[in-house]
Amino acid sequence: MLETIQGHLYDFPRYYDLVFGSDWKAELDFLLAAFAKHAGRPVKSLFEPACGTGRLMFRLAKAGYRVAGLDLNERAVKYCNDRLLRHGFRPTAFVADMSDFTLPRPVDAAFNMINSFRHLLDQKSSQAHLRCVADCLKPGGLYLLGLHLTPTTTQPLDEESWSAQRGNLCVNTRLWSTERNLKQRVEHCRMTFDVFTPTRGFRIEDTVRFRTYTRRQALELIRRVESLEIVATYDFAYDVDAPIQVDDATEDVVFVLRKT
Numbered sequence: 001m002l003e004t005i006q007g008h009l010y011d012f013p014r015y016y017d018l019v020f021g022s023d024w025k026a027e028l029d030f031l032l033a034a035f036a037k038h039a040g041r042p043v044k045s046l047f048e049p050a051c052g053t054g055r056l057m058f059r060l061a062k063a064g065y066r067v068a069g070l071d072l073n074e075r076a077v078k079y080c081n082d083r084l085l086r087h088g089f090r091p092t093a094f095v096a097d098m099s100d101f102t103l104p105r106p107v108d109a110a111f112n113m114i115n116s117f118r119h120l121l122d123q124k125s126s127q128a129h130l131r132c133v134a135d136c137l138k139p140g141g142l143y144l145l146g147l148h149l150t151p152t153t154t155q156p157l158d159e160e161s162w163s164a165q166r167g168n169l170c171v172n173t174r175l176w177s178t179e180r181n182l183k184q185r186v187e188h189c190r191m192t193f194d195v196f197t198p199t200r201g202f203r204i205e206d207t208v209r210f211r212t213y214t215r216r217q218a219l220e221l222i223r224r225v226e227s228l229e230i231v232a233t234y235d236f237a238y239d240v241d242a243p244i245q246v247d248d249a250t251e252d253v254v255f256v257l258r259k260t
């Protein structure tokens, strides 16, 4: 039996970065291709609300973009800034709530790729988030927003597990949905992370709540923010040559929103 810690993965940025880091290349390539294809302006400055460890931010900085981000979690922000500094960039991540922020200067594009938006548990904060993002974009600027939808014509996937390794560190992850209340629009998920280092093995047990979105609920929310228009939709295959038509069976979507 592994020693077990009840905690949040977001408080362990090194493990977070490994667990959710492996897809970075596909996401990065997709972001760059989507900026080129859909932005109504040249894209040089970027912002990531809920940036976490900044696994995409520092790579975008290396690719020549001016990047900044925010996150509610101080440890994630510190990890993100330390890494930016290590790579010779300014520590531009800051602690803030993604439903209540402003930027000193508007940016060309923003992104939020893997469900972080669903941490906002009510209509007020999710709408406020979209308005904050819209306000920090230049005209023609983009917001790439990736999230899981609740399909209404098929049974949603309830469990995922995967393994990730970097050097001597290995983390085996299992994530499953324990309750989905579509009336209250909240999904409870349990996650276990089995962490193995050369000297230690232990488990982190985490519980996360997400707001649920059917296709219709997501579209209705976006429509409330007049200055953002949907210009394309993709799925988590991150293929910019393969836009998707979102329907009631769609489980994951990246909305490409453009500031009018």
Ligand SMILES: C[S@@+](CC[C@H](N)C(=O)[O-])C[C@H]1O[C@@H](n2cnc3c(N)ncnc32)[C@H](O)[C@@H]1O
Pocket (backbone or CB within 6 Å): 010, 020, 048, 049, 050, 051, 052, 053, 054, 055, 056, 070, 071, 072, 073, 076, 096, 097, 098, 099, 112, 113, 114, 115, 116, 119, 120
């Ligand atoms: C799934 S992680 C994504 C991190 C990063 N965007 C990435 O792609 O790796 C979700 C992040 O959302 C942050 N978060 C949750 N609620 C937030 C809020 N209200 N404002 C800002 N960040 C928030 C968490 O601290 C966590 O770092």
